[in-house]
Amino acid sequence: MTVSINWEEIWERNIQDIASRTTVDYWESRAEDYSDMVLNSAFHHGEQIRQFCFSEGLADSESQVIDIGSGPGALTIPFARNVQSVTAIEPAAQMIQKLEENAKGENLMNIYPLQKTWQEVNTRQFEKSFDLVLCCHSLWHFPDIMVQLKRMDMVSRGYCCIAGGFGTSEDSAYLYKTLRIREMEFDQFHCLFNLLNSKGMRPNVTVLPYETHRSERSAISSMEQVVQKYRPLTSKDTEIIRDYVKSRLKDGIVSSNGLMGLLWWRVA
Amino acid sequence: MMDGKIDWEEIWEKIYDDRMTIMKRDYAVDDWTTRSQDYSESRRSNNYEYGNKVLEVLRKRHLVSSDSQVIEVGSGPGTFVIPFAPHVGHYTAVEPAKGMIERIRENANESGITNYTIIPKIWQEVDVSASREKFDLLLSSTVIWMFRDIMEQVKRMEEVCRGTCCIAAGFGSVSGPELDLWESIMGDIPYPQYPEYPYIYNILYQNGRVPNVEVISSSSIRTAERLRTMYKVFYSLYTDYTPEVEEKITRYLEDHSQDLPEGKRVFREYQTAVVWWNPKQRQAGSN
Secondary structure, X not given: OOOOOOHHHHHHHHHHHHHHHOOHHHHHHHHHHHHHHXXXXXXXXXXXXXXXXXXXOOOOOOOEEEEEOOOOOOOHHHHHOOOXXXXXXXXXXXXXHHHHHHHHHOOOOOEEEEOOOHHHOOHXXXXXXXXXXXXXXXXXXXXXXXXXXXXXXXXXXXXEEEEEEOOOOHHHHHHHXXXXXXXXXXXXXXXXXXXXXXXXXXXXXXXXXXXXXXXXXXXXXXXXXXXHOOOOOOHHHHHHHHHHHHHHEEOOEEEEEEEEEEEEEEOO | OOOOOOXXXXXXXXXXXXXXXXXXXXXXXXXXXXOHHHHHHHHHHHHHHXXXXXXXXXXXXXXXXXXXXXXXXXXXXXXXXXXXXXXXXEEEEEOOOHHHHHHHHHHHHHHOOOOEEEEOOOHHHOOHHHHOOOEXXXXXXXXXXXXXXXXXXXXXXXXXXXEXXXXXXXXXXXXXXXXXXXXXXXXXXXXXXXXXXXXXXXXXXXXXXXXXXXEEEEEEXXXXXXXXXXXXXXXXOOOOOOHHHHHHHHXXXXXXXEEEXXXXXXXXXXXXXXXXXXXXXXXXXXX
C-alpha cells in the first residue's frame, strides 16, 4: 500500500525537451553573460558549496575533485583555490576559454579542463579517481538521469554532490510566467529527491542560500537567450525583459537571492 | 512549487487509513508501557548510539547549545533525553506512557541527569498556546506515524519553537526475514506501512518549508525475550496471539539471535532520516 510513483519517468518526460533545447551551442552563446555573473558574484554559490563540502568532510586540501558542467568556473575556481586538483568537464569552447581566463587571473595551475559532454567522458578511465564529484545546475542535460548518476558514482571514491535551485525564485518565476517560458515550472530538485529515494539511494539534503550579481547587459543577454531556446525573440519579449531588468537595477548591477538544494551521498 | 498533481497530506492520510483497516485495534498508551523495557534496551544500544548520532547532526550545525531550551514530542524511554540533556539548558519530555516515564527516570538517574521535566500527556493534549515560542529546539523521533492530521501537529510543534524543529523519521520499509515472519503469521495480508520518510519531507516541502536532511545508521541490540514482547504487542494488534503465532516468533528469534560481546542477542541496523528546519523560513513564493 505504499505509493508507487515512477519518478524516473517523470524526470525523463519533463527534461527531454529542456535537454534537447539546451545545446552546446546555447552554452557557447551564454559564456560571456554567465562568466560576468560568476565574476560579479565573486563565485558566491560555488564558494558556498565549497565551504559546505569542507565543513561536512566531503572534501579537504588533499582532495581530487571533478566538476561536471563547470562553465566558466563557478565551482571549479573556489574548489581549485582549496583542493589538490579539479578536473573540469565542459563541452563549450567559449566556457573553457572563460574558465582558463578566470584561472589565470588567480594563478591557479591545478585545473584540468576536458572539453567534452559528461556523456562523452570515458568513466572507466576515471574509475574511483575522485574524492568528490560535483554537478551543479547541469542535471537537466541528462534525461537518462540514473545512467548518468551511476557513472558519477563510478568515478567517485568518496562523495557525490548534485545541486540545483530549491523551490523557485519568486522574481524569475514571475518573469518566465510573463514570457510564457515553461521550463522553470518543473521542480527538478523535488523530482530528483524522490527519484533518488525511490531507488534506495537515500541522499542527504542541504539547502544553502546564494546570491547572484550581474551587469545589466549580462542580465538582459541571459534572459533573451533563454527565450530564444524556444522561439525567436519578439519586440514584446525584449520590452518585458528590459523593463524587468531596469526595475531591478541598482548601481548598474542586477542582484538576486535564492536557495540551492544539494543532494549528496557517500559512494558505497 | 512541486508537482501540483500530488497531494502529499492526502497520501499520508491514505497510508494511515489503510493501516487502520487491517488492525484489530489501534495502539493504546498502555502498549507503550508494555514495550518500555524492550524499547529502552534498544535505544540504549552502544551507549545510546542512535540519540548520540542525532545529537551530533545538530551539534555540528550549531543548533544545540548549553543554554538551549529543548522540548521533545514522544520521549519514549529517554532516547534523546539522555544524550541531549548534558549539552542543553533544560529538557522537556512529553511522554504519556507510565512505563516509558519510569524508564526515563531510571535512565536519567543512572546518567546523573537532573535538568529535565516530564509532561505526562500525549502531544495532542499539550496546550501549545501556553508555550508559544518557548523552546529553541523541538525534537521528535519515530512518533509522527501516529498523527493522521500530520500538518496540524507539525504546526503545533512549530508554534512552541523559536529555533529549530527536528524530526527523526524512519524509512519504514521492511524486507527479508521480517517480512517472511509476517507472511507466515498473516498470510496474504500486506505488511502494514509505517512510512515516515520521505513522506514527511514532501509534506514539509509542499507546505513551503525548507528542510535539511542527514541520513544516519544506528544499531539496536536486544535479547530475544525483550524482542518477544515487542512482537507480542505488534502482532496482537493485527491477529489473535495464539500459541501457534508465539511458536513462529520463538523460532524466528532463535534463528536470528547471535553471539555478541553482551551475550546472545538480536542485532539490527536501522537507517533514520534526521530532518530539521527553521519553522519561520519559507520558500520564495510560498505563503
